[in-house]
Amino acid sequence: MTDHTESSAVTDHVAAEPSRPDDPAPWELLGEEPGFQRFLTVRLRRYRMPDGREVEWDVFGPEAGISAGITVLPLTPEGRIVTIRMFRAGPDSVVTNLPGGLVEPGEDVAVAGARELEEETGYTCETLDVVGWQWSGASSTFRKYVAIARGCRPDGKQQLDEAEDCVPVELTVNAFRAELRNPGAMTGIDGAYLALDHAGLL
Numbered sequence: 381m382t383d384h385t386e387s388s389a390v391t392d393h394v395a396a397e398p399s400r401p402d403d404p405a406p407w408e409l410l411g412e413e414p415g416f417q418r419f420l421t422v423r424l425r426r427y428r429m430p431d432g433r434e435v436e437w438d439v440f441g442p443e444a445g446i447s448a449g450i451t452v453l454p455l456t457p458e459g460r461i462v463t464i465r466m467f468r469a470g471p472d473s474v475v476t477n478l479p480g481g482l483v484e485p486g487e488d489v490a491v492a493g494a495r496e497l498e499e500e501t502g503y504t505c506e507t508l509d510v511v512g513w514q515w516s517g518a519s520s521t522f523r524k525y526v527a528i529a530r531g532c533r534p535d536g537k538q539q540l541d542e543a544e545d546c547v548p549v550e551l552t553v554n555a556f557r558a559e560l561r562n563p564g565a566m567t568g569i570d571g572a573y574l575a576l577d578h579a580g581l582l
Contacts, residue, residue, distance in 0.1 A: 411425070412425045415438065421440065422439070423439050442522055446485065449481060449522065449524050450483055450489055450492050450493040451479075451480035451525070451526050451572070452479050452508070456531075456533065461556045462497075462550055464479050465477075466544065473564075477568055481499070489525045493510065493529065494529070498536040500544070500546045502548060503535075505530060505532045507530045507531060509528050512578065524571055528579050560572060
């Protein structure tokens with residue numbers, strides 16, 4: 381009798397949910413031309429909207445030939461999170477980041493994650509699982525993969541690029557979550573929340 385009552389309540393709740401409206405019709409891509417190109421590239425796209433109007437839109441991504449990046453949530457055997465402190469030109473300040481970087485053409489995403497983890501922090505990992513991906517932004521053609529690395533230890537070799545100055549810092553999960561909630565203290569928080577969700581640490 382109890383099981384029937386609970387099942388009925390769940391069914392009634394689902395039935396009470398409002399129906400989801402249909403998606404808008406997609407825009408038709410009419411053409412694309414190059415714009416600015418350095419480390420970041422910008423291309424100008426022309427679209428026809430469902431009502432017949434034509435609009436132009438800037439889309440951006442990393443340098444030519446690169447279509448994806450990787451963000452890694454590194455967990456030590458003690459359950460601490462390995463972060464990096466580094467200067468970022470957008471905020472024009474030193475902020476907290478999760479390690480990560482670009483996936484080279486033809487490179488396996490998980491291999492790229494382990495490589496970037498060691499290069500930026502000097503930590504290696506026992507396992508690394510790619511758990512999802514997201515668009516870098518609403519006007520971006522760039523995919524950001526998210527991975528969880530476990531068994532991370534500082535037994536590798538940090539190898540920074542010419543324009544990197546990463547300092548690895550271990551944080552407790554609570555301290556990391558506090559950093560996420562602190563406005564402007566961290567970049568890449570969307571990937572961080574996605575990784576925490578998959579790790580069961582939200």
